[in-house]
Amino acid sequence: MAESEEQVFSGSAIGSRLRSAREDKGMTLEDVANRTRIPTRHLEKIEAGDWDALPAATYTVGFARSFADVVGLNGNEIANAIRAEIGHNRRPAVAPIYEPTDPARVPPKGLVIAAGAFALLLAVGYGVWRSTAFDDGDATQVAVQAPNVAVPKAVAPQPTPAPATDGPVVITATDEVWLRIYEGNGGPRLKEGTMKAGERYEVPATAAAPQILTGRPDAIQVTVGPTAIPQLGPAQRTISNVSLKPADLIARLDGASAAAPVLTPNARSAP
Structure with missing residues (x-):
């Protein structure tokens, strides 16, 4: 019995099982597509067990689960079987290879340190200039010349009407x-x-x-x-x-x- 169950969930037999369940319910692929909103071309690939022609594994498993639910099968059982099948047959993605940086394009360490020191000096000089550019007299004059600005009165929040608990x-x-x-x-x-x-x-x-x-x-x-x-x-x-x-x-x-x-x-x- 264990050997028979394993054959049901190997290769294209998963798609065959979904197709048989659909035909037993008297449904067409268009009926399943209308119920699940899955394109008919994807449903055809699922029934054929052609996983490589389908989108990413996450979408493939989700499509198959919804397909199984509509035709009366256990969606989680079908999803687990397809997840195992895809993981067994698909090749792992190859990590990208990056070229090492050309040392000739990296600026010398001394130049980097000098540029940082120069930027720091500019920042300190600007801060000193700002602190001496405005004395107390200037600050007082600015305060006297500032126009009176009316402060708007706080508006009381309006109560939010409670949603209707009865109605059509x-x-x-x-x-x-x-x-x-x-x-x-x-x-x-x-x-x-x-x-x-x-x-x-x-x-x-x-x-x-x-x-x-x-x-x-x-x-x-x-x-x-x-x-x-x-x-x-x-x-x-x-x-x-x-x-x-x-x-x-x-x-x-x-x-x-x-x-x-x-x-x-x-x-x-x-x-």
């Missing part, structure tokens, strides 16, 4: 994004599909425990009444089970842990 929860797409809005605890789905840039959706006020699932929290803007809520999760990372109740969203303005996003490696965990 509106989700606005800033880019094309797929999402699902659903009732928590196994409740029904309120909305599911792709929203175009500029499209808005208002969460029903009758929803008891509305939650959201999406692979692009950076492509939506959430507001509670007139109050803009911070981004619900890291860019290009799938979030689910994130509460859309007004009070929980407003709590994010103070960094409340109760409203922190739940990152799930498998998008199928939501209803």
